[in-house]
Amino acid sequence: MRMAKSETNNSNGKDEKSHLVAIADSNIEPTTLQIGNSAVGNGAGNQAVNGRDLVTLLKQYELLPKLQEEMIIERSIAPFDCTPKEQMECCLEFGKQRQLNSEKARKKWLQEQGMTEAQFINLATRELRIEKFKQATWSKNLENYFLQRKSELDEYVYSLIRVRDGAFAKELYLRLQTGEETFTELAKQYSEGPEAKTGGLIGPVPLSLSHPKLAQLLQTSQPGELSVPSAIEDIWVIVRVEKIIPAQFDEQMQQKLLDELFDNWLKEQLKKPSALQLIAS
Template structure:
């Protein structure tokens, strides 16, 4: 990498880069990457891991020949000495996450499981209190199905699906609705309840408990990593 960048008629010196990054609001991203670099500096990888990761790196970017790799390096301003660290950086980050939070995943999962569980439920909502009472009585008397009434009367996008919503995580639902759904049984039509500006009728269709599978592990590791990163950035900014 040269000491200056030539862009059109403008020469940008190395000393100008930090102010430029700040003016383009890119400085937080640089700080983030520097924090990561410091954290993963001591992470070790086997030769087999490095080879496999580099092959995957080139494959994802369709770098099939030495000429392709050289052109990519030139475009990104990367030297031969930097190439290995760039290609295995993602691997080292993943290994850092597992080493730091891998043994905390199970407890973190169970702490958050109530929010991660998913539900499928039926929803009918309107702002007409008189109407919602009448619809509730129709459902109780089995005069019409939930789907029929939701299609005809519900005033949200769920009308398009006959009132059916989900699967959706509990943390993505209004807390008032979570409370109602969590205390009901599948198939039970709940009496009308006020949620914000709506009066709603709910019916829990299915509760889908969250599982600590590979996909969930990866997601929770990312959450813990991002929370840690944000905390590190806050500390740096508070001292700057």
């Protein structure tokens, strides 16, 4: 979202937000904000940014929630270390993604970001330490969580016709029942959504991505069964399940569930009033 997911996104915005964590952990004086190669607060002609001003700026640029999020994550992954080999691989990958192809380029980037070597290593290994935190926190109960969610994770291929007129939907349903025309023909001609381009065919998609009422229709239908017209808000739909693809507890699914549990956990942490306290001095 992730998100407090990967810090490997090669965008200025992401680097800037990540730098906030580095500032929070550095030895920079509380009344000094380091930006690029200049220090705001000490030089002639510079504007001092005290704690109160910093909080105001963070709110103004909508960075306060991001800072809060990053600090929660940093605190949670603090107990997790990387081996020297993992550390080296993470630093190499981090530099590669930012095109830091030489020691000179890397040092220049560090200077621009206002980072020390230790902060660089901390940032480069952050994604791996987040993954270690996820594994340590949720991996033991992951299969049970999968079984609880399985009905929502199964993927469906289905055909859909949607129209705004209920009476017309019933007419189309009768024409399908008699075999007068195929689902594909009627969907192409009459369906009022993007599925008209595919002859009504949609998927494979998990139920979690569908409208709750549509998901219920799909879940209670057997493959090949034609549902009677049903109203979903101001639309009438006719649905036929073509295929159900059961979710598998494979490596890809496990990562998806770990990410989901982590995101849910982080949202809960952010709701806590004591999650972040900034003292404006």
